[in-house]
Amino acid sequence: MTFVVTEPCIKCTYKHCIDPCPVDCFREGPDFLVIDPEMCIDCNVCATECPVKAIYQDKEVPEDQLEFIEINRRLAPVYQPATNIKVDSAEKDEWASVQDKRHLLQLPEPM
Template identity: 50%
Template structure:
């Protein structure tokens, strides 16, 4: 089992999850994060840290986010992120504060 980041992260890019990951499995793109499935140790630390509920176990991912299993496999092609940074809050972010 591994965890993946799905579409709710796009344009939000909260990094609270990356800051608690003990194995630096998160990778950063300009508008989102991804989890490297080869690095993730299934520790569950990231799950409660995501304010937009964009992280799912590969065993319980909603059907509409199944394509994100493959998207997260590309994580290793992007820089590792392991610290908390300001959220992106882009125009498509559904978790943007009022």
């Protein structure tokens, strides 16, 4: 099993989940974090630290977020290892409560 980052993370990326991860399985894109499913050890510490409740165990991802299992799998090898450098921005707070922002996710071309 693995954990999955879902839609609430798009454009807010607080990064509270990165520091406690014991295996550094987070990857970072321009507007979204993902979890590398090959590295995740299913410890749950990231999910408890996420202030926007964007992280779920793959077996518990809400029905309307299931495509994020594949998005995490696909983007993990493309994105760079995430840094724990937090950027203070009021914009993050604004994005945290926005619903239906999937269309804003910048996906690279299929490999």
